[in-house]
Amino acid sequence: MRGHHLAIYNFGLHIDDYESPRVKGFRLREPLNFEAANRAEGFAGRSGYDGEPGPESWGEKVYPRFIAGSGFLDAPSSLSLWVSLEALMAFSYNGVHADALKHARNWNQRQAWPALVLWWVAEGDRPVWADGAERLEHLADHGPTPRSFTFKTSFCPDGKAIGIDREGVKAIAARNAAGQEDLLAVAKTLKA
Secondary structure, X not given: OOOEEEEEEEEOOEOOOOOOHHHHHHHHHHHHHHHHHHHOOOEEEEOOOOOOOOOOOXXXXXXXXXXXXXXXXXXXXXEEEEOOHHHHHHHHOOHHHHHHHXXXXXXXXXXXXXXXXXXXXXXXXXOOHHHHHHHHHHHHHHOOEOOEEOOOOEEOOOOOEEOOOHHHHHHHHHHXXXXXXXXXXXXXXXXX
């Protein structure tokens, strides 16, 4: 959407600590996913994590209430910006990231909350971690609205419902695949 970027925040809980052998498949794929996003058409940027190499963190890392009682102090989550629903969907459900999603049940707990939340921000603005946590909670409490929505039920920045251009998604995914063959080849050699 002209003048806006699509923000996405996702949050889950692993079945064990990040360094655990049970979560090794996730840990090994994480840098591949970050690089695939960097190369993906329509990627506008992502928050890094305080104290880790890579992009700057977009504020203090905050989690939604769903972490309470889990026994974890940290949880897998990401915050990024994209130019369109189609670009984000092409990245999310194709290539390296799709390969990781196939194995996610091996690393992540089943969850009773939405896995991700989408919302629009003005181009040039950048959300902070607290925005993502709050919007995920809003989605869980109220369902999809223009404030916090999903791929299945999406909205324009002006609040009107919008459909996803599936042919556009396929075209972007094909272009992404051409520039990410090396990453996917590595991902396919990794065990779950």
